Amino acid sequence: xxxxxxxxxxxxxxxxxxAQTRLHPTQLPPFNGAAQGNVNTNVLRDINSxxxxxxxxxxxxxxxxxxxxxxxxCSILVPPSYTTTEAVPGYGIDPNNxxxxxxxxxxxxxxDQRYGDARMAVNPNGYxxxxxxxxxxxxxxxxxxxxxxxxxxxxxxxxxxxDGGNNMQQSSLNYYDKTTWMPLSLNNYSHxxxxxxxxxxxxxxxxxGDSLGLANYVTCFGGFNAQADEGCEAQDNQxxxxxxxxxxxxxxxxxxxxxxxxxxxxxxxxxxxxxxxxIRTNAGTISAGSISAITTSTSGLTTITGTGTSWPVSTAIAxxxxxxxxxxxxxxxxxSFTTGSMANITTSTLVCVADGGAFExxxxxxxxxxxxxxTFTRAHPSSATIAAGGVCGMVLDLTADDATNSTxxxxxxxxxxxxxxxxxxxxxxxxxxxxxxVAGGGSYQTLVTRWDxxxxxxxxxxxxxxxxSVQQNGGLSNVFQLGPNNVAWTAGDSVSELLYPANHFxxxxxxxxxxxxxxxxxSGGFGITYNMPLQGNDTMLxxxxxxxxxxxxxNGGKYDSPWGIHVSGQTRYGMFLDVPSDQWSFGTGxxxxxxxxxxxxxxxxxxxxxxxxxxxxxxxxxxxxxxxxTKYTFGSTKFTTPFANVFMAAxxxxxxxxxxxxxxxxxxxNTDLAGELSFAGTSSVSYTxxxxxxxxxxxxxxxxxxxxxxxRLWITYTGTTSFTIHYATVVTGTVSYGCMARN
Numbered sequence: 001x002x003x004x005x006x007x008x009x010x011x012x013x014x015x016x017x018x019a020q021t022r023l024h025p026t027q028l029p030p031f032n033g034a035a036q037g038n039v040n041t042n043v044l045r046d047i048n049s050x051x052x053x054x055x056x057x058x059x060x061x062x063x064x065x066x067x068x069x070x071x072x073x074c075s076i077l078v079p080p081s082y083t084t085t086e087a088v089p090g091y092g093i094d095p096n097n098x099x100x101x102x103x104x105x106x107x108x109x110x111x112d113q114r115y116g117d118a119r120m121a122v123n124p125n126g127y128x129x130x131x132x133x134x135x136x137x138x139x140x141x142x143x144x145x146x147x148x149x150x151x152x153x154x155x156x157x158x159x160x161x162x163d164g165g166n167n168m169q170q171s172s173l174n175y176y177d178k179t180t181w182m183p184l185s186l187n188n189y190s191h192x193x194x195x196x197x198x199x200x201x202x203x204x205x206x207x208x209g210d211s212l213g214l215a216n217y218v219t220c221f222g223g224f225n226a227q228a229d230e231g232c233e234a235q236d237n238q239x240x241x242x243x244x245x246x247x248x249x250x251x252x253x254x255x256x257x258x259x260x261x262x263x264x265x266x267x268x269x270x271x272x273x274x275x276x277x278x279i280r281t282n283a284g285t286i287s288a289g290s291i292s293a294i295t296t297s298t299s300g301l302t303t304i305t306g307t308g309t310s311w312p313v314s315t316a317i318a319x320x321x322x323x324x325x326x327x328x329x330x331x332x333x334x335x336s337f338t339t340g341s342m343a344n345i346t347t348s349t350l351v352c353v354a355d356g357g358a359f360e361x362x363x364x365x366x367x368x369x370x371x372x373x374x375t376f377t378r379a380h381p382s383s384a385t386i387a388a389g390g391v392c393g394m395v396l397d398l399t400a401d402d403a404t405n406s407t408x409x410x411x412x413x414x415x416x417x418x419x420x421x422x423x424x425x426x427x428x429x430x431x432x433x434x435x436x437x438v439a440g441g442g443s444y445q446t447l448v449t450r451w452d453x454x455x456x457x458x459x460x461x462x463x464x465x466x467x468x469s470v471q472q473n474g475g476l477s478n479v480f481q482l483g484p485n486n487v488a489w490t491a492g493d494s495v496s497e498l499l500y501p502a503n504h505f506x507x508x509x510x511x512x513x514x515x516x517x518x519x520x521x522x523s524g525g526f527g528i529t530y531n532m533p534l535q536g537n538d539t540m541l542x543x544x545x546x547x548x549x550x551x552x553x554x555n556g557g558k559y560d561s562p563w564g565i566h567v568s569g570q571t572r573y574g575m576f577l578d579v580p581s582d583q584w585s586f587g588t589g590x591x592x593x594x595x596x597x598x599x600x601x602x603x604x605x606x607x608x609x610x611x612x613x614x615x616x617x618x619x620x621x622x623x624x625x626x627x628x629x630t631k632y633t634f635g636s637t638k639f640t641t642p643f644a645n646v647f648m649a650a651x652x653x654x655x656x657x658x659x660x661x662x663x664x665x666x667x668x669x670n671t672d673l674a675g676e677l678s679f680a681g682t683s684s685v686s687y688t689x690x691x692x693x694x695x696x697x698x699x700x701x702x703x704x705x706x707x708x709x710x711x712r713l714w715i716t717y718t719g720t721t722s723f724t725i726h727y728a729t730v731v732t733g734t735v736s737y738g739c740m741a742r743n
Contacts, residue, residue: 061086061110070105078112088112090474091120096270098189098476109135122474159183169226178226191470193275239505244268244416246497248478254489257350261489263478267416272470272497277395277424278480279462280487282494286311286461289432291398296447301354301385301426301435304396311434311461314390314427316340320353324380329365331373334386339429345372345388350486352392352426355384356443359424361393361466363484377468377483387427391434393486395464395498397422400456401449410546423447423501425461440502450551450558463487467497555592590616672697674738676704679731686724687737693720697739701725705733 061078068074078088089104091112104110106123124135140154165179188198205211220232230236246268254261261278289308296302321335334342345351351362351374358380364372401421405414428434438447450456465485472479480497510526518524530540543564551557567574577585591598594616601612610624613631621634625642633640638649646660665671670687677685689697696717707713712728725735 059086061088065089065104065108065110068105068108070107072107074108076108076110078110078114080113082114084114088120090122098270104474157183167226167229169228171227176228178228191273191476237507238412239507240413241503241505242271242499243413243419244271245419245499246272247417248495250489250491250493250495252491254491254493256488257484257486258482258489260479260481261495263480263495265478268497270476272467272476272478272480274467274469274481276467276500277422277464277498278467278482279395279420279422279464279496279498280489280493281462281496283490284463284488286394287459290457291451291459292453292457294447294449294451296438298444298446300444302423302438302447304434304436306432306434306459307457310431311428312390313430314339314387314392316342316344316349316386316388317427317429318386320355320380320382320384320386323382324376324378324384326379327377329373329375331366331371333371335382339427340388342367342370342372349388350393350484352387352424352437353378353380353384354387354424354426354437354439355380356439359426359437359439361484385426385435387435390428391425391461392427393463393465394425394461395422396425396434396436397460397462398449398451398456399458399460400451408547420462420496420498421449421501422462422498424464441504445502448559452558464498549592554596588614672739672741674736677701677725677735677737679727679733679735681730681732683728683730684724684726685735686718686722688722689720691741693741694743696720696723697741699723699737699739701735701737703731703733703735705731707731707733 060082061076064076068076088110091110104122106121109121109124112120121135128134138154142152146152159181161181165181166177167179168177169175186198188196190196201213203211203213216234218232218234224231244267246263246265248263248265248267250261251264252262286309288310289306291304292307293305294302295305316334316337317339318334318337320332322330322332324330324332334345345364346367347364349364351364351372353360353362353376358378360376360378362374362376364374366373397420403415403419403421404417408415424437426435426437436447438445463486465487466483467480468483469481470479471477512524512526514524528540534540545562547559549555549557551559552561553559554561588598588600596616598614598616599611600614602609603611605626607626610626611622613622613624614620615622615633619636622631623634624631630642632642638647640647644661646662648656648658650656663673665673665675670676672690675687677687679685696719699715701713701715703713707727708729708731710728711731714726715723716726717723723739725737
C-alpha cells in the first residue's frame, strides 16, 4: 500500500512546484521595517541599512551586521549576484576547513544565496520552549479533510539529475570521478561533549493505520560498473573509531599548569575535541622498569604492579567525604585517609577525583585543617577516591595495546601513526604500585588488555591535561583550553590528543515494545526478505570478525572471543529451516592450524554443560554425558565409550565388531540373549523369542544339575519364534541358556 501511495506523489509534483514559485527579489518585504535598497546588483537589497561603499570595496555584509545591532531579531539577505570577495563571518560548509571565529550576534540570521540559498547564523536565538531550542522550524496544523490518497509533506525536496554525472574509477591509473547526487545532506561535526544525533525521527500515531518511523524506497534501473560501487543498496551503515591522534608542537609561551596552549598541527587537523586528554610526549614521561601484574575488577580502581619502577608516591589518598551533587564550587571534608592528611592538600595541589561515573582533576581554591573548596565540573558521591601528588596528572599507556596499521590488517580506514589506549593514573601507594582509572557507562570496568607479564610488559606514563574547549570566537581553533593540570608545558613540546579510551561500539540497537500479542499471521519481529534469486556467494546474513585470531585466548592471545549469535528468552525453535540446506544445515570451518578441540553444540545440565565436540587433529567426535569427564568418542573406524574396554571398531578386513569384557542383558528376567528355564519332572521346556528375526538364533544350554548318565540334551527351533530344550528322560532342575541372533 505504501508503494501505491508513494507513486501518487509524482502526480502532485507539478502543482506542488507551481505553488512554491520563488518571489522576485524586488517583491521581498523589507526586513525590520527597513527601506528598500536601490535596484543595483552590487547592493544588498531588502536589508536594514546595507550600502554599497563608494570606494569600490564591498562592505555591505559588514555594514548590515553593524546596523542590525545585537538585540532585535534581524535578517540579512546576500543575493546570488553579490560579490564573493566579502565573506560572511564564520560561514563555511566544508567540515575539513571550518571557518575562523565569528563575532556575529545571535539575533542576526544571514541568508547567503551566493552558494545556493545557504542560511547562516552564529548562536542563533531562534525558537525556545522548555529544553528545545530551534533556529529553524516548520509547524503545520491540519484538520480539514484531505484528498483521497493524498500525501501531506510539509517539507518536500526534489532533485532532478538530468545530465552531467559521472561514475568512473580506474584504480591502476589513480583516476576517480564519481558524481554524488544527494538531495539532503545532514552533517553533524561536534568538538564538544554531549549527545550527538544527526537525525532524530519521532512518529506518534494516536489513530489507526500504518505507522513507519522511516520509509526508505530505492529503485534501480542501472547497474554497477566502477570499482567502488555498492550497487543497489537499501541502506549503508558504517561506524568508525577515529583513526588518528591530533598531534603537533606547542608554540607561543606556554607555562607550567597553564590553562591554554597553542598547537602547530602536524597530524589530525580538525579532529580535536573537548573532553579528551592532551599528553606531552617528549618530556616528563616515565617508562623505566616494567609491569609485572595487573589486578582489575568492576568494583574499584585497577591496580598496576611494577618491577624495577620508581613511580612518584602520592602524598595524600582518601575518600571525597562529601557528595558533590552538581558541578560548581563545593566545600568538601575528605575522610578515611590511607596516605597523608589534609596537611598535604593546599591551594597549589593538583587533586585527582575518581568514581565509577566520573574522573576529573581539580585545584582547591581554599583550604582549612579539615576541608577544601574547589570548582568541580562533574558530580561525585562522597565515596569517590581523591589523590594528590604521585602519578596524579598522568595517563598510563600499556604499549602492548598500541594500535597501528599492522595491528589490524583488515580494515577500511588507515590508522595514522599510533593510537595509544591510555587511562588516567590516580594514585601511587609505592614506587611499584599505582591505581588506574578504568571506567565507562557509569561504573568501573575490567581492563581489557593485550598486556603480558613476560613478553609485553612495557609501559609509558605521560603527563596530561583534560581538554575543556577547542574553539575561539565561535570557530574551531588550535588553541586548546585545559582543565587543572601540573604539566610543565614548554614551547616546542610534542603533544598528542588521545582518543578517549572507554569504548562502546555497536552497529545498532533495535527495540520493539508492545503490550498486546500480534495476530499469528502478523509475523512480528525482525525480518529480512529477499525477492530476488540469491545464488553463489550471496549471503542472507553475514557476520564477520576481522580482528586477527591471534588476539584471542584460544589462540594464545589476551581477549575472550565474542558471541556469534546470542538468543535470549523463550523460543519455539532456536533456528528452523523451512527447506533443508543442500549441503549443510550447520557447518563450521577449521580452527587455526586445524588441530583444535572444537565445541560444536553445548547443552546445560544441572551441574555443568555437555558438549558435542570435534577433535580436528584426530578427526574424532566426542559427546559428553552429564559430566565433562564422561565422553563418547566417534573416530573414523572406532566408537569408544566412557566405560573401560567397551567399544565398537573394525578389524584389518574392515569387519566391524563390539569389544567388551562384560556382556549383560540389563535385566534379571529371561531375554533373547540369556536366561534360565525350569524343568519340573518334564523332558522339554520352550522359550518364545522377544524379537523378530529373519532366521532363528543360535542357542546353547547348560544344566545346573546332574541329569544322569547317558541323559542326552538337544535344542530344536520352531521357525524363528521360539526354541525348545529337550532331555531324553524327564528331569527336574534349572537349565541356563544363551543365544546369539544372526540378523
